Amino acid sequence: MKTPLEWKKYYESPSFRENYIYKGNDLGVSCTAGRTLFKLWSPSADSVTLNLYREGSAGEAYAHIPMSGEENGVWSFAAKENMHGVYYDYTLVIEDETVTSADPYAKACGINGRRSMAVDLRLTDPDGWEFDRSPEKGPEQVIYELHVKEFSWDASGGFPEEVRGKYKAFTCGSTTLYHDGIHPTGLDYLRGLGVTHIQIMPAYDYGSVDEEGEDTQFNWGYDPVNYNVPEGSYSSDPAHGEVRVREMKEMIQALHARGFRVIMDVVYNHTYSLDSWFQRTAPWYFYRVFDDGRISNGSACGNDVASEREMCADYILQSVLYWTQEYHIDGFRFDLMGLLDVGLMNRIRRELDERYGKGEKLLFGEPWAAGETAMEGGAVPALKKNISLLDENIGMFCDDTRDAVKGSALKVKKPGFINGAEEKEEDIISSAGAWCGEQTGKKYGVKAPSQVITYVSAHDNQTLWDKLTETMPGSDREEKMRLNRMAAALYMTCQGTLFLLSGEEFARTKEGMEDSYNAPISLNRLDWEQAWENRSLVEYYQGLIALRKQLPGLCDKSEEASARIFGIAKEEGAVSFLVDNRPQERWSILKIVYNSSRKTKKVSLGGEKWEVLCDGRDSRLWQSPGYVEGETRILPQSVLILGRPRMRAAQNTLKAV
Structure with a gap:
């Protein structure tokens, strides 16, 4: 087998690009009445065999079907029947080595994604799905970051026990906390808060939680396995691949019905492991390698996806379009967007605008990377310093505003403007104008407030309350509450798109932990009792959000807003x-x-x-x-x-x- 560097040189050759770039958008499985078509892109395979199974994790294959080689590195097999519910994987021979792989283009899978599943998507639609529509846009967009499991895990939320931590929790109607009266929780609470967009933390199939394991397992999910399949641990039955598809649709349908648009948190910059379906079907095509043979690891997760290569870029684009079309997703938050390239991000923006209207789907991400990446061919990374090269409707999280208000997210003891730092006034002025005006005499390359996500807390780093606790050790609870209110009122009077971490509005704490990605659910869950106990802070946020929606001078996202x-x-x-x-x-x-x-x-x-x-x-x-x-x-x-x-x-x- 070739070395990573040898593969890199092979994929860069004119002959490869001339003969093996597939232009179709039908890779994976198309499953409809009377016909099922399997198509896999594996340009270096000498042979590919389709293996069929009756179960998603156990049992031997009941059929082994040689696939036909077509042009541009595509292998295919067509059956004259609807094979909905049949599980499958592929056996490939590449340079005399035999590997077994699930389908990187799969739309359904069995337990832990080890086997893919043929799915007739129309059979997974909930009742009334054809009538599901996104709520109309209001005067302002207020994004609330939420984890599926955290949302409903705590018993105080009033969710039925069987749906806690699941997609179904979003569909169970009104939920309440009984505490000196009835207090809304769940979607009723969020509706009352005034948020307009629910950003769901990763809900594609990820690798760090065993879907056959204990229900108390927890992870944020930034470790993709199957990009186009919902995560099974949030479903009521991960063993049956169609269930997770239907229940995720039901969640989105319920959110839309209650007036929320839905944003999906996507992680196209790296995979859970280098031993991925990408790697097994097209060795080293989907990953970056430095010219000296080192594996690129700008993600600090062991690998970087090569978004600048044609088939990889097309994969990411088609994945985004699939989620919008099939699941009615209203926007995307890109993890480590700085590892993706400007050309691809602008291409995604254009495609979404052509299909749904200019700016209709929100698109934003983290404008940074964890380290150097081996981007090829003169591609430009979508980093903060390159914001001027991005479409005006591609947003970036504004760490400058975040750090100006409350202090550095990476230096936990370093304060910001509200908690005692000196000489932050000019940064606060720039924050008010979303860093795109010339109020301070400086230019930052920001085209319009539409490019700025204005926030002070997200899932990464400390919660706002914990940051205040760390930077104000001598402060009593009353002062920290005062500073929490100030932080909220400050960023909510800045231009840009507003974003907050779930629970920020009730002084959510993770006991000072900076990175709770795999901490127990008991630490990460939303504590609905705390929302009641700190209801005066919640009410302050409610009033701010309601007021913000009446202030077009701050809601303006145009280039003239500053x-x-x-x-x-x-x-x-x-x-x-x-x-x-x-x-x-x-x-x-x-x-x-x-x-x-x-x-x-x-x-x-x-x-x-x-x-x-x-x-x-x-x-x-x-x-x-x-x-x-x-x-x-x-x-x-x-x-x-x-x-x-x-x-x-x-x-x-x-x-x-």
Whole structure:
């Protein structure tokens, strides 16, 4: 067998690219009434045999069928029957070595993905699936990151025991917590919170959880095995491949019916293991290798997927399109997007826009990598520094805003603006304009707020509450609650698309753990009791989100949005600015003030009358109008939001008390 470097040189040769790039989009299994077609791309195979099984993990094959070699490295077999529910894998001979592989293009599988399954997808559709539609877009997009198992595991959520940690938990109707009355949990709670998009952490088939093992196993799932198959541990019956397909559709259908769009967290930058179906069917084609023969590991997971190669790029594109078409997915969050190339990301954006309308499907990712990668052929990585090369509707998580607000995610003791760091005022001003204006005299290459995901917490690193605990060791609970409210009000008054980790709004803690990817479910689960205990914080988030949806000056995602921000002033520990909020008639101009000091500060209003919309204690003041003029005050460690019905010149001055 060739070495990795020899394979690399072979795949780079003109003869390979001329003879073995397949242009069709029908690889895998097509299973319909009266016909089943198997197609596999394995350009270096000398022979391929299709093995058929009645079970997804046990039993011997009942048939071994030689497949026919076609052009461009494709092998095929057609049966004149619907083989829905039949399991299969392939035996390949490549350079005198025999390997067995599941189908990298499979759409269903058995236990742990070891065998693929032929599936007639129409037989997996829930009742009414043909009528399933995404909710209409509102004035703002608020993304809530959620793990399938974490969502419903805790008994306090009121979910029936048999669905806890499963897709089915999203379909069981209203759930409640009984605690001095009835309090909504689950989807009713999220609806009340005001989020618009639910981002599901990896729900494709991944390798770190044994689907035959104990139900208490836990992993985030950033270790793909079968990219186009739902994860079986979240289904009620992982042994039958069609069940996970149907139940994931039921979850999405239920989310749509309750008013949520659904974002899928996808990990196309690496696989669970180098011993993957990719590797077994096309050795080293789907992976990067350095010119000295070293295996590329920019993911820090043992391998990097070669997104710049034609068949790999097409695989990723077709996978994204499959999830949108078959599962009605509304957007994608790309793990380590910086390991994928700009050309592919822009191509995915174009294809989605052509099919569904410009910007209709959300597309964003992490604009970084864990290390150097061996990208080939002059391809440009989709890193933060290359944001100007990406379509304006491809977003990136903004670690600059995150770190400016609360401190570095990678240096747990390092604070940000709200928790005592000095000289963060200019970064906060840039954060307000989504880093695409020239308020600070600097340019960052960001085209529009549509390219910026504005957030302070995600599944990676510490929760917001744990970060505050680490950086404010002498603070009591009241001060940390005050800072949590400030963090929320600050990033929710910045331009960009809003994103939060599930439970941030009720001071979720993981006891200081930075990386809980395989920690016990008892640590990772959403604690619905805590949501009740910290309901005043939840209510503050509710009010902020409801207010945000009425502020077009902040919701604007266009290239002209940064021009809405003006009248900037700053001093140590304090920042203020004005926002053109038209066409909103009630408040055509906003005045926003951030005070991170422990002192109350005076705010000069330039002789104008302003309506108080939100302060450090109450985010629903806009519901009961109260007015200030001439001068007002901002509480310590808080955000003040004022609204004025007509735009006039205003002086923006701050004075410490």
